[in-house]
Amino acid sequence: MKPAIICFAANGLPTAKAIAAMTGGTIITDGKSAIPRLFTAGTAIIGVCAAGILVRLLAAHIGNKHIEPPVIAVSADGTHIVPLLGGHHGANMLARQLAEGLGGIAALTTASDARFTRALDEPPQGYALADPTAAKAAMAALLGGAAVKLEGDAPWLADAGYTLDRAGTVVISITEKRTAPGLVIHPKTLVAGVGCERDVEPAEVIALIDKTLADADLSPLSLAAIGSIDLKADETALHAAATHFGVPLRVFTAVELNQERDRLVTPSAIVDAETGTPGVCEAVALKAGTLLVPKQKSKRATCAIGKAPSPIEIANFGRASGQLHIVGIGPGEATSRTVSAVRALDAATDWVGYGLYLDLIADVHNDQTEHRFPLGDEEPRVRHALELAATGRTVALVCSGDAQIYAMAALVYELLDASGPRAVSDAARRVGVASHPGISALQSASAAAGALLGHDFCAISLSDLLTPRDHIIKRLHAAAEGDFVTAFYNPRSKRRTDLIEHAKAIYLDNRPSDTPVVIGTNVGRPEQNLRITTLAAFDPTEIDMLTIVLFGASSSRSLTRGNGQTYAYTPRGYERKSLP
Structure with missing residues (x-):
């Protein structure tokens, strides 16, 4: 989620705009009431203001330091950047980024960040700690002058300033295995390829993935994605499994999976006849690189595990299953938008709507691609949104007021249900659809x-x-x-x-x-x-x-x-x- 940039005074607005350009965040000029709400919602907060203002506004809301979002104070001229909360949840790294972009100084007060550019409990994207509590003792030893004995590959440790020595006393294991010595950090190099029958129970798919990983002594924290054929892009069980393991669902076409047919360990003529490729789960796993665990079966699902040589860049692995958010923006003013609507707009890669409606939400526009339609082109607008989502994009179909009331929500479902000349593509029928109510004109x-x-x-x-x-x-x-x-x-x-x-x-x-x-x-x-x-x-x-x-x-x-x-x-x- 992009940060909220709070600016109380006009002299800080140029700095706030510079921060917004760097981070894609949204500037809020009336933030006194918004700051506690944003904090409890887990939104990173960058206040272009005195640190004391943020402290006083958040004092009653500070609790568990392990879940608090980044909170940073930036001086009006951008010369001083002070992370106040969430130092190891991104605040220190963000402060360094802001200091570099603004030409200022990041005032880092945590001991680990004062000496190293990255703390062990804040590994880079693509890595996950097996036990976050174990990092504290390791950091204490390293701050005392100990060296790291590295088992595995992690170039970022040396880049962050840690001393690597085969005789080091702090053992750090970079591995997909569940069991390993020392501080264990799991690289997100694994993909669970899954095939399943239609309407399989989510619990069966989750249990199969769990068992497949456990039998091979592989940690679910090393999972980068769950993947399948695009025919299953709308399969509830696959989405539930992705949510359970905290990873995205990525899909491939039959043509893409068929490219791996000669590398499959257990090809199936039946699957080939039904889908156009002799294997789904193994073919998906092979897209990662190496087939680590061949096809495993449950009653109605199959699973295989693939391994990449380094953490997987998800944007380059298959495509997303596609999501359409039907967003009611209310009458137009920012204060009348629901939190759900703003989050959907922020998460979208594309906005589709009547030009006036898109103008009304320009204040929360970051880098979304806009698709503008005339007022009367309702069906072309909705059809475009559905087909765009079918390509793997996250699309916000923007409606004024509430999308359910004389707006586009019903037309979305009408087109999903249509046959003949009005029918949308099969891929469009499989996109996820979520509605975000807005305040209607009658209200x-x-x-x-x-x-x-x-x-x-x-x-x-x-x-x-x-x-x-x-x-x-x-x-x-x-x-x-x-x-x-x-x-x-x-x-x-x-x-x-x-x-x-x-x-x-x-x-x-x-x-x-x-x-x-x-x-x-x-x-x-x-x-x-x-x-x-x-x-x-x-x-x-x-x-x-x-x-x-x-x-x-x-x-x-x-x-x-x-x-x-x-x-x-x-x-x-x-x-x-x-x-x-």
Whole structure:
């Protein structure tokens, strides 16, 4: 996850922008309330401010040092960089990176980092400690002048300043084996190739991988990935196994796996006939380099282990299974976005959406590739997002408000379900799909106006482009007669002007003329214009497509408070509940 860069004063903004360019982090200028939330969520924090500000804001939230994220204070001019927390969880390394980029000084106070450029409990990417607690004693001995007796290959130890000596007293073993002398560091050089039947239980796949590793005395901490054929990109058991072992799932095409057919130990004519390659698990394992453990079987799955000569660069190993995030960004302002939505946007490699929606989230844009579509190109937009995810990308399909409400979420599933000319590719059908709800326009308008959605409500789109006009009229009558608070989306366009007028007439026949009406234009954006009127006084001609209209129910009320501001609300019936 990219860091949050907190900047409180204008004189620190140039430094904050330089840090953002180096790290891909997001600048936050109003961070007092955000800092504790970011810290507890595990987000790295770089404060362009006095160290004391960060200390005071986080004092009540500091607990387990083994899980705390990096927290760094940087002086406004960028000359001094001080890691405050999470030194061995990336803060010291990040401080060095910032010092180099800013031309400043990293004030490292931990003993190991003052002498060595990397502590033993913070190995580089591609390595994992078997027992993190064992590093403390080893570091103490090395700080006392001891040398390292290295078993295995780890060039980064010498680069970090450690003395290597075959007669050294601190033994460090770099190995995939579970059992080894001294401080054991596992290189992530192993791949578990997995083949399985459709809908196999996750527990079976996990147990098979565990047993295959254990029988060969191999540590799961050396796993770099779980791999399979792309036909299994949507297999729940494989995703569950990847999550269990904390590694990514990578997939290969049948053509790619077939390149290894002559190296397979146990090829299968049946598998060849079904998939186009005589082996899946062994072929995937061989993509790593050497077949370390040939095919092992359970009832419905197979597993083989491959080994690379050095830690595997995952970006160059197969491809990801592909993920589509359907993201509702709310009305547009940053404070109205959910944490889930922001994380999905941050994790994405690509953003797909209507240009205006992408402009509204420009403040969290890092290096994502943008794919902009006109407002009316909904199906081409969603199809592009699905097919792009099918290539292994992590795609955010960006929608305003909530993606489930008159937006793209339903169309995603419609296309996944489609056949014939509208069908998406088989690869697109296998991508993972996750939805991230946003605050809808009806919620925003009701909240800004009081609590008009306090009781039963419904939403009706007055656009007849996708819904027949007679259906809309039927729904207007039903909602009015049912006495629902009603939110009207797409209330009026240049071409379609009369449906909102029909709505007013129908509702006047079913509820009092003084029923509150909320009119919200550009809700949740700086140019927001919100007003409250009555059903009788409501003027449909002042409505446009950037406006949402809420008609109250017969029980809805308006209230003018002492500040002169009028609010609208709908009682739920608590008065009756409280009566004796």
